[in-house]
Amino acid sequence: MPKKKLLYVIAGGIALVVVIAAAGKMISSAKTAQEANAIPSIKETAVNVVIAKKSAVESSVSFNASLEASEEGLVSAKTPGKIIQIFFENGKSVSQGEVLAKLDETDIRNNIKTSQAQLNAAKSQLASSQVGLQKIQANLENTQRSYDRTKAMYEQQIVSKADLENAEVALKVALADMESAKAGIDAQKANLQTAETSLSILNDSLKNTSITAPISGVMSGKNIAIGQYINTGTVIGTVQNADPIYAVIDVAESDLSYVKKGAAASFQLSDGSETKYNGTVEIVGGAADPVSRRFQCKIKLDNPKGALKPGVFGRVRFAADGNKQVISLPVKALGESEGSYYVFLNENGTAKKQSVTVGKLFQDSVEITSGVEEGNSIVCTNVGTLQDGDAIRAVAE
Structure with missing residues (x-):
C-alpha cells in the first residue's frame, strides 16, 4: 500500500476513536446529571383516618369520684388497762353501743x-358531827339567854359588873364553839363530796372497761391483741357507716350549674360494672380549694346491701335537659403534650399537627370544642409517632 494512503487510514482511525470517546463522555455526563437531578422517594406512614362530623349526644357531665363513709367513728379506750377479750374483726358489722373489747377490771373493783x-x-363522821353541832347550838342558845338575863339584871343593878363580864365570856366561847363546829362540818362535807366523786370516777372506769362502738357500721383498722396494755385514748379500730355512702367529687366553678343540692345523679364503679347507683347531691362545698380551685361536693347513695365500699373509685354523671350536636373523635385520635391536646389533620397526604380543646368524655370518644371543623380528615392511628409534616397514606376512613 502506498505510504500516503496508509497515513490517511491511520488518521481516519484516530479521528473515529476521538469521536467515540467524546460520545461516550457525553453519554456518561448526561447519565450523571440525570442521577443528580433525580427526586428521592418519600416514605409514607399508613394511617387510619376518620371524617369529623357532628352527632347528637346526651347532654351530661361526669366526674371522677371516690366513695367515703357517711359516718366514721374512732373506737378508743376511755380508761387504761390490759385487754382480756376482743369481740370484733375487720369487716364485722356492729351496732352502736355493742361491746368490742374488754379490759381487766380487777384493780378497779378493788x-x-x-x-x-x-x-x-x-358519811358516819358527818352524821356524828351534825349531832354534836345540834348540842353546841343548844348550848349557844342557853348561853345567849343567860347573857341576856345577866345584862338586864346588871342594868337594874341586881348583879355586879363581874357577873356581866363572865356572861359575856361564856357567850363568846359558845359562839366560837359554834363557828368551829360549822367549819368542821364544812370540811367533812367536802371530804364526803371528794369520796363520792372518787367513787363515781371509779364506777365510770369500771363501765369503761367495756369498749363499745360509738356508731353502727363496719369495723376496720383493728390494731390490738389479747394481753396488750392500752392507755386512755388509744384507738383500737374504726367504725364506718356506709349506708348511706357518699360519692365525693371535685367540681370546677363552671360545672356548678349541674351540681346543685338535691340534684339527681348516678354512680358507676370503675371496675367496668354496668350497675348504676342513683343518688342526690347532699353537700356542695361553700368555698373552692385554694390550690385546685375546685369545690368538693358529696352525692348521697343508698347502700343497703353494702355493695359499695369506702375508698373505691368510680364516676358520677349528671344528666342535663335535651341533646346537643357536638364533634366527637375517638380517644385514640387525641395526643397530649404538657397538658395540651392535639390531633393530626390529613391534608392531601401530609400530617398537620393541630391543637384542640376538649370537652366531655364519652365511652370511647371525646368532645372537641375547638380546633377541628366538620369535614376535616383526622388521623386516628400512629398518633404517638407522627411528626408535623410527615407524609401519610390513608388506608381506611
Missing part, C-alpha cells in the same frame, strides 16, 4: 371497795 369504805366513813 379500788371501788376502798373508795366505798372511805365514803361510808365520811
